[in-house]
Amino acid sequence: MSIAVLETPEPHFIPGYTGYCPQYLYRVGDTYGSLTHKLLLDPTITRSENLVLSDRTMDDYQVLRPPHKDLDIVKARFREGDPLYQHPMMAGYEGFIPRANKVLGQTFSVAAAEGLSEFFKSQMKYRHAAKQLQRTSQLQDGRYCPKSLEDKQLIKSQFRLPLLDVRPEQVAVTRDMPVTEPALQPPRQGYSPYFSDCDDPEKYLKGGFGGHVPFGFSRFGESNQPYTNSALCDFTNNYRMRMSTEWAPVSIIRPDPPLQIQATEIYPKHMGLLPGYLGHVPGQILRFGKTFGNDSQDAKRWLRGDFRV
Incomplete structure (x- = not known):
């Protein structure tokens, strides 16, 4: 058997080629090389007459790397x-x-x-x-003698070297003249705009902040700084009002339970049962909205006909 029978005839695409091949998706039952060989020679398939890679075997073109x-x-x-x-x-x-x-x-x-x-x-x-x-x-300092026309033009240039660093507002001021500048304020460490005073000029969130803006759901049509400033002021005022009213110390007055509890008493009158008690509590399955301790206090009242909540 000759080697030509085992080789795929030209032209064909090499297996692993990921480019486009006309009508390849609609043909099955053959190897990639044999199938592409048939497709490239099929006169009924519209395709380009040029090869994917240019053939340089017929000319003397050569690329040397590196040059x-x-x-x-x-x-x-x-x-x-x-x-x-x-x-x-x-x-x-x-x-x-x-x-x-x-x-x-x-x-x-x-x-x-x-x-x-x-x-x-x-x-x-x-x-x-x-x-x-x-x-x-x-050349401009006179340490070098000009020898060409280009050198003479450099001497007449309006920009003399070395250039001086002068600010635009200090053009008419001598360079060595001291200029007093205000001292920089130290950075504010741990500063939070949420809890600062409402008259603080920096009480706003930076542009691009993607977190939650409290009290900002009802505001629209404003730019970032006034929008976040008014929202944070409302948040601070509401926070301080709740601190002075709702969060004030609360004293709860309850009658003290008796000092001694009978060991044989299952349902005490002056205190509830311990959470996790697995026994029967009269009327418990019909009540809701209270803790187990408050609900089980004097549980026998349901047996006496007292149905008060």
């Missing part, structure tokens, strides 16, 4: 005295490589070389900008 220019930059840096980074980087190196995480889909050595090249290019760019700024400062 020669990047390799030259990395090698030049190594020759200048940077022995840490060199090409090729060994796979498995666990140290830090600048810009290597931005290169995706490449081998370790290619990603390291391209990341290092980009990093070295940015370093040279910033170094050139710093030298240009220093040269401009020397």
Whole structure:
């Protein structure tokens, strides 16, 4: 048996391909390679005449990764005295490589070389900008003689280096003149707008607060600060009123039970039974709304005909 019989003829999609294949969902009973081969050659199926991947076997197109220019930059840096980074980087190196995480889909050595090249290019760019700024400062201070037309234009520039940090409202004031500024207030530790005074200017909730706003259900049509301020003021006033009235100490006057209770008495008259008592309590199943102790006090009154609640 020849090997050609065992191989799937071209063209076909490789098993594992997750792209679109026309009419594949409606065909069953064959392997993926054989089925896609039949679908690609079926003249009754509408499909594109171009391949999914471009065929580069017929031309001399070739992509080199990393480019020669990047390799030259990395090698030049190594020759200048940077022995840490060199090409090729060994796979498995666990140290830090600048810009290597931005290169995706490449081998370790290619990603390291391209990341290092980009990093070295940015370093040279910033170094050139710093030298240009220093040269401009020397030209304007007279420490460097202008040699070209560009140098002479830098001398006549209205912006002299080094630039001074001056605030807009202090343009006419000398830089060395002391300016008195109000002292900063210390931050308020443990500050809560819920329980602060109603005349406090900071009694409001910050914009974007997603928690509950007490007394805020009846307010609408206002911006965040006045809306939360009025709601918190109502909450504080209501809270303080309840503290002064409802939460005041309450004294309960009850008749004291007798000091001695007969051991043979099952239903005492002056006190209730202990919670968890499993015996019979007359009339208990017909009453509700009281605790077991209050309801079972003098339970025999139902047997005497006293049905008062």
